[in-house]
Amino acid sequence: MITATNLTKRYGDFTAVHDVSFTARPGSVTGFLGPNGAGKSTAMRMMTGLTPPTSGETFVLGRRYRELPNPGRHVGVMLDASAQHPGRTGREVLTLAARTIGVGPTAVAHGLATVGLTDKEAGRRVRNYSLGMRQRLGLAAALIGDPEVLILDEPANGLDPQGIHWMRGLLRGFADRGGTVLLSSHLLSEVQIVADELVIIGNGRIVAEGTVEELLEQQGTRVRSTDDAALADALTRAGVEVTSTPAGLLAQTSSEAVGRIALDARIVLTDLASGSAGGLEELFLTLTATESREGIAA
């Protein structure tokens, strides 16, 4: 469980994070989504005690991060996979983390196996690692204390498609065992599939939050029929706002309501789905674009 309450960070005139409140719950993966420079990393650093907030507070497992005597046992953190000493071997990086937390050397071998780094790779210096390997190493370090909470900044960065698939499975399993996962990304496609809940942030503010389904529903319903013109007419008469898109009609109501109207008008539907074409991507772009132009929450 992670909670942030009215979290704000200002640097002089610039507000990096503005009044951000949300909860990441046990058993679910929360995606922290926003374009570059939206304030995701700053918010995550505030959650882990690296950056003092200007105002507001965060709790991890009901405590302030800095009040955890041995945080590695409860919270796995990876904020930047490339922030590792290039002269150390992968195994040494993990060993340092394991020793600090106080878990035995078996944890290192176990951690390497979990993230799929071979013995040979673990013996190489981090300097020679690809970004994907560094991500795996960082994830192993985050997992090494067997935590209940994971805080990961852009963990899918640099991973190949197999790697992303693997990580998705790993995080899903972690959440299904009752863990809390908060991960950030600027790529919606990465987050959309693994996250149960989304917190979308733009220019330091939360512009939308909720489950993936809820957010898609807000986007309206995309519908195609054998007679789109008649359907558009029927929807308009029912007081539903309709726009025509290349992918079909976009109705600002639930899919159930669209279905009922079509039934009453005796129009055959060929396609009916929550959310507009491009799914959340469009929502994400719309929300963050509005935000960056006008600086007010949508």
Added chain:
Amino acid sequence: MSTAAPTQSAPQTMSSSTARPPVDVSGDRVPFVRLVTIEVRKMVDTRAGLWMLITMAGIGFLVAGGLVVWGQEQDHRYPTFLGFITLPLMMLLPIMGIMSATQEWSQRTGLATFTLVPRRGRIIAAKVAAALVLCLVLLAAGAGAAALATLVSGGEFTLTGISLAGVVLTALVFTLQGVAFGAAFLNTPIAIVASLALPTVWTILSAMISWMSDVARWLDLNLVTGPLTEGTMTGESWAQLATGSALWVGLPLVIGSYRILTREIK
């Protein structure tokens, strides 16, 4: 101007966080000794760090070998060997201290270090302790080299004209100066240049300006540690050691600790 959307969930957030008891942390402890051993390990687990220490120890043996081969007969005494061996060591110890302190920042490993140990003061203390431990190891190597050289040259084992405790204390002061400079600048090259240049400039200035040479007897770290290694400490020289250390060790350490404790770690 907070909008309704982001703050909507705030009341739920607060009630749900109070409903759940905070995580049990009663068994959690990271003993200080563990942190010190980890900081020592961090100094030797990279090629650069390991070779710097090997070189520092090796220089002692080189100096000793040179003295045995080319030195004069009357110099083949344990205190002379030790004095010559510790001379380069005293110059290199601050650099070792600097590298210990700046490592987390130059390679950004601080992100991991300070998320695992959020109480940053403990890391500062562990780094100080680790640098002092390594300093003692290097001194032991130097003392070994001096003993070997004395043995090989058939020289005299005495301790006249040198104070072992004084040498150890001096070495610790110089090491600590390095850690302090490293912490104050948080940047390896700048800290090394500053730790070499500032005292040198100070020494040159005090040689040129008469009133400064009076001040220097109280504030020049090389001058105030002189009687310490020679074992000729008086009440006044202890006071001078205290003032000199306060300026070159205490002040940068205070500045550095403040910076590390308050700095945002990125």
